[in-house]
Amino acid sequence: MSKTATKAEREHMGRVKAMNCICCTLLDRRQESPTDVHHIREGQGGAQRAGNFLVLPLCHDDCHQGKNGIHGDRTYLRILKMTELDLLNATLDALHRGR
Numbered sequence: 001m002s003k004t005a006t007k008a009e010r011e012h013m014g015r016v017k018a019m020n021c022i023c024c025t026l027l028d029r030r031q032e033s034p035t036d037v038h039h040i041r042e043g044q045g046g047a048q049r050a051g052n053f054l055v056l057p058l059c060h061d062d063c064h065q066g067k068n069g070i071h072g073d074r075t076y077l078r079i080l081k082m083t084e085l086d087l088l089n090a091t092l093d094a095l096h097r098g099r
């Protein structure tokens with residue numbers, strides 16, 4: 001997490017961390033590892049990371065750091081036909097509906 005996160009950003013990231021993996025939810029799969037907070041990279045250019053509100057809940061072992069995950073070959077994004085921004089939209093939708 002960014003060292004410059006504001007209180008509001010920290011609170012938001014805490015809520016996202018408490019969510020179920022958005023990718024597993026959309027794939028209708030059972031989540032098998034804890035949720036990580038992933039900063040989206042789309043539209044950020046190069047190695048730069050998005051701001052602290054632009055975060056997704058992704059399960060650590062699979063959708064986040066797994067070989068098919070968002071830091072892997074991104075198979076799950078292709079199956080879903082979604083971008084990271086689409087997942088962000090779905091995340092905010094779920095958050096505001098209280099899942």
Ligand SMILES: [Zn+2]
Pocket residue numbers: 021022023024025031058059062063064
């Ligand atoms: Zn997952």
Ligand SMILES: [Zn+2]
Pocket residue numbers: 037038039064070071
């Ligand atoms: Zn990540």
